[in-house]
Amino acid sequence: APIQVKKICCIGAGYVGGPTCAVIALKCPHIQVTIVDLNQQRIDAWNSDELPIYEPGLDEVVKAARGKNLFFSTDVDKGIEEADLIFVSVNTPTKKSGIGAGFAADLKFLQLATRRIAEVAKSSKIVVEKSTVPCRTADAMRTILEANSKPGCSFDILSNPEFLAEGTAIEDLFAPDRVLIGSLQTQQGKDACEALTQVYANWVPRERILTVGLWSSELSKLAANAMLAQRISSVNALSAICEATGANIDEVAYAVGKDTRMGSKFLKASVGFGGSCFQKDILNLVYLSESLHLPEVAKYWRAVVEMNEYQKSRFANKVVDTLFNTITGKKIAILGWAFKKDTGDTRESPAITLANHFLNEKARINIYDPQVSKDQIWLDLTDYGDIPAEPIKPHVTISQSVEEACHNAEAIVVCTEWDEFKKLDWQKIYDNCPRPAFVFDGRLILDRKALTNIGFKVTTIGTGDRL
Ligand code: UDX
Ligand code: UDX
Numbered sequence: 001a002p003i004q005v006k007k008i009c010c011i012g013a014g015y016v017g018g019p020t021c022a023v024i025a026l027k028c029p030h031i032q033v034t035i036v037d038l039n040q041q042r043i044d045a046w047n048s049d050e051l052p053i054y055e056p057g058l059d060e061v062v063k064a065a066r067g068k069n070l071f072f073s074t075d076v077d078k079g080i081e082e083a084d085l086i087f088v089s090v091n092t093p094t095k096k097s098g099i100g101a102g103f104a105a106d107l108k109f110l111q112l113a114t115r116r117i118a119e120v121a122k123s124s125k126i127v128v129e130k131s132t133v134p135c136r137t138a139d140a141m142r143t144i145l146e147a148n149s150k151p152g153c154s155f156d157i158l159s160n161p162e163f164l165a166e167g168t169a170i171e172d173l174f175a176p177d178r179v180l181i182g183s184l185q186t187q188q189g190k191d192a193c194e195a196l197t198q199v200y201a202n203w204v205p206r207e208r209i210l211t212v213g214l215w216s217s218e219l220s221k222l223a224a225n226a227m228l229a230q231r232i233s234s235v236n237a238l239s240a241i242c243e244a245t246g247a248n249i250d251e252v253a254y255a256v257g258k259d260t261r262m263g264s265k266f267l268k269a270s271v272g273f274g275g276s277c278f279q280k281d282i283l284n285l286v287y288l289s290e291s292l293h294l295p296e297v298a299k300y301w302r303a304v305v306e307m308n309e310y311q312k313s314r315f316a317n318k319v320v321d322t323l324f325n326t327i328t329g330k331k332i333a334i335l336g337w338a339f340k341k342d343t344g345d346t347r348e349s350p351a352i353t354l355a356n357h358f359l360n361e362k363a364r365i366n367i368y369d370p371q372v373s374k375d376q377i378w379l380d381l382t383d384y385g386d387i388p389a390e391p392i393k394p395h396v397t398i399s400q401s402v403e404e405a406c407h408n409a410e411a412i413v414v415c416t417e418w419d420e421f422k423k424l425d426w427q428k429i430y431d432n433c434p435r436p437a438f439v440f441d442g443r444l445i446l447d448r449k450a451l452t453n454i455g456f457k458v459t460t461i462g463t464g465d466r467l
């Protein structure tokens with residue numbers, strides 16, 4: 001029979017583990033939730049007033065549960081020992097070297113965490129894979145656990161991929177479209193699945209909790225992200241056609257999205273998608289397809305990422321072209337550094353690609369983002385220390401406001417759709433720019449007519465030169 005989960009441990013206090021388990025704690029006051037991480041600084045931040053990640057609504061959730069049934073700690077072993085159920089929510093970046101470099105997921109953090117569970121556990125546990133991982137990872141985790149467990153300890157592995165999107169994580173967790181749980185189809189596997197189902201059933205309607213086999217669960221996560229990203233690449237490919245013909249991508253996307261078979265979401269053209277998931281998951285799918293000797297399938301999905309790269313470089317080239325084919329020495333304001341609004345996360349942000357492009361062209365860039373720290377921007381510009389900072393330092397300024405970033409800029413490039421960029425005093429900005437003053441809207445959020453009336457030369461993704 002399924003056990004009653006009383007204590008949960010979450011290994012990994014990042015963008016996924018933190019918000020997810022904070023919400024579980026809030027919604028399940030009878031369950032003790034401990035989130036552990038090796039990173040002391042991160043845990044200290046979770047225990048302070050300045051949480052390590054920016055996410056609307058997160059502060060309130062953490063404040064309501066922390067110290068009652070929600071705890072943050074670096075004592076990984078204690079967390080493991082006490083728990084009946086353990087979420088593994090560590091990072092799984094794309095491998096940088098070795099077999100599958102550039103495609104396959106690097107599972108070293110996951111394996112280390114799994115080994116730790118096997119070594120430390122003194123009683124049976126349900127181990128839940130929450131990080132996005134390639135298919136059959138649960139199987140690998142099971143092998144590691146079984147090979148290293150103590151007598152009398154058994155482990156059940158579940159796959160429970162997280163579908164929250166950053167910027168709306170709390171909303172998504174409060175009212176998920178679905179919760180997906182994969183398990184082995186044995187009685188023991190089904191019991192473990194039911195134990196986790198009961199946790200979610202505290203606030204998620206039962207019919208939204210889907211229970212499937214382990215591999216279906218793992219593949220569904222990759223599939224969902226690949227298909228969402230595919231929609232964006234499709235609309236971005238169409239945006240290039242719009243620019244060449246005078247059609248308007250917002251009008252096209254609206255008309256297409258009205259088809260109930262299609263739906264309106266994820267059809268917004270942009271400078272390209274970013275974030276820690278889309279590219280990584282598609283590349284995982286590509287790698288998986290190759291390993292399964294399905295090269296045509298691999299090629300199909302790879303094209304989604306290639307289109308995204310094309311969109312970013314197409315936009316960057318457009319900036320250079322429009323500024324009379326050279327931006328050497330020119331000041332370019334970059335508005336927005338995060339990969340989308342309402343997050344401070346910059347992983348795979350298109351703004352990074354654009355900045356590198358502009359720096360290669362010897363421009364001077366001035367960056368503003370309301371949520372990303374100066375340190376983080378420098379980590380991104382230097383690829384976490386792989387690129388020397390000294391040579392680019394004279395060309396980079398990081399500003400505290402839009403006005404400061406745009407002062408004297410020959411081009412203003414909107415990279416993130418932050419709400420504050422929609423209500424700027426453009427006349428004032430225009431008064432402080434040399435002529436001609438160029439604006440490039442990489443997110444289709446600006447009022448092109450109004451800006452043109454002020455005097456700006458406006459370039460928007462997915463619209464021709466005619467208004
Ligand atoms: C299509 C468009 O749906 C319609 O809006 C347009 O006006 C004309 O083209 P049609 O070709 O008549 O309509 O049928 P549709 O239902 O779209 O099916 C097209 C093909 O896709 C069929 O062979 C169908 O079997 C196949 N299909 C459809 C699938 O294989 N899977 C699906 O999920 C849906
Ligand atoms: C995504 C999935 O949405 C989520 O379900 C999964 O759990 C993790 O990956 P996330 O990356 O946090 O979430 O944000 P998302 O809203 O999907 O945006 C990803 C990127 O696509 C962003 O750069 C966003 O700006 C871009 N995007 C999104 C578009 O360019 N156009 C759109 O219409 C939607």
Ligand code: ADP
Binds near residue numbers: 015017037039076109
């Ligand atoms: P995600 O977006 O998937 O949540 P993050 O990088 O934000 O990824 O978070 C993953 C967290 O997992 C990091 O804070 C990292 O320190 C932590 N972590 C990685 N390996 C381990 C481990 N073996 N034990 C505990 N924490 C770990």
